[in-house]
Amino acid sequence: MSETAPVPIEKLAEEMYQMIAECEGKKNLKAMDLTKAMIAQHGEAACSKDDCKKAIRILIDSGRCIYSYLGGSYIQLPPKEGSQPSA
8 A cells, every 4th residue: 555645735725725716706616625626636645634624724814715605605815806915
C-alpha cells in the first residue's frame, strides 16, 4: 500500500479559492462542494474533510472569501463594489 503525502492546507485553500473564483456568478458553491472536489482531485489519502475545513477557515478568516446565505450557506468571493483594495 503506497502512502500519499498529505496536501498542504495552504495549497488546498488556494485551489478552493481558484474554484470559487471560476464559478463566481455562475454557480454558488457550498463548503461540501469544495470538500468533495478537493477529495476527488487529490484522493482521500492525501486530503481529509478536516483538512478541507481548515482550508475553508483560512479563506474566511483572511477575508478572501465570505459565507453568504441564499437558502443555504455558500462560500463566495467578497463583493467588489465599494471595497478597498487590501494593502
